[in-house]
Amino acid sequence: MSADEQLVKAAIKGDDTAFLKLIQTYKIDLYKTALSFLKNEDEALEAIQEVTYRAYKSMSSVRDIAYFKTWLIRIMINYCNDQVKKNKRVILGDDAFIHQGKTESHTGMELKDAMLDLDERSREVLTLKYFNDMKIKDIAHTMKCPEGTVKTWLNKALKALRNKLEDKGGDLHV
Template sequence: MSVDEQLVKDAIKGDDSAFLRLMQLYKIDLYKTALSYFRNEEEAIEAIQEVTYRAYKNLKSIRDTAYFKTWLTRIMINYCNDQLKKNKRIVLGEEILNKQGNEENHTRMELKDAMLGLDDRSREILMLKYFNDMKIKDIASTMKCPEGTVKTWLNKALKALREKLEQKGGDLHV
């Protein structure tokens, strides 16, 4: 049993300090996930606060302590998708638009723009794989589907992303 799993078990038993340590361990991953959805630092921080509350409230619903990070990431993704649907908007971060137009920022902006043009599932699967460095089996667990399905969806998402970038005449190769 890993240290993380022991912390999860302790947190489920009511050890608040164990829960806080877990949240400290995963706050950067949660922040990156929220930021990739909202493109806004304040909304990302607010998302972490809300997800922390939801995770704490539903801590006893964890079935497998080994998948705590996956469970937490799923809560964040659901929250972000709900917020975007609720507000019917996608925010391009002002900090990206205000940066100098150097090639790296231009390429990053092209990639983010292309990602925003994908369907929710494709964007989600690419985020989990490439922004959160999750393994296929963890993505399958998060999305509650077989690994083979994840691989198929990932290939389709990459193809769609490649097409979006080519339409924009981007130099980025996926």
């Protein structure tokens, strides 16, 4: 059993110090996720606070300690999706989108606009894969669907994103 898994077990049993260590371990992943969905750093930091609270309150609902990070990221995604629906806005923090070793260079604004035009599931799968570096297997677990489905969604999301960038006159470097 890994050190993180031991911390998760302790946190489930009510060890606040273990819970705080886990949040500290995953705060960068939570921040990247929040920033990819929300408009700015302040909102991303607020999201981390809210998700920390929600995770603390529902710690007993963790079913598989090996997937604690996935569970935590899922809480963040749900929170961010709710915020996006409220605010009707999304942002990406990177200026380049990397896919299978190929770099497609676009300005941050082009990516933001293109991501805004995508459906919620496409934004979610792209965020998990490219901003959280999650494996297909972990994305499938997070989204509660087969790996093949995630691959299909990812393919469609990338194709849609490319099409939107081309429609906006983006300069594709594939």
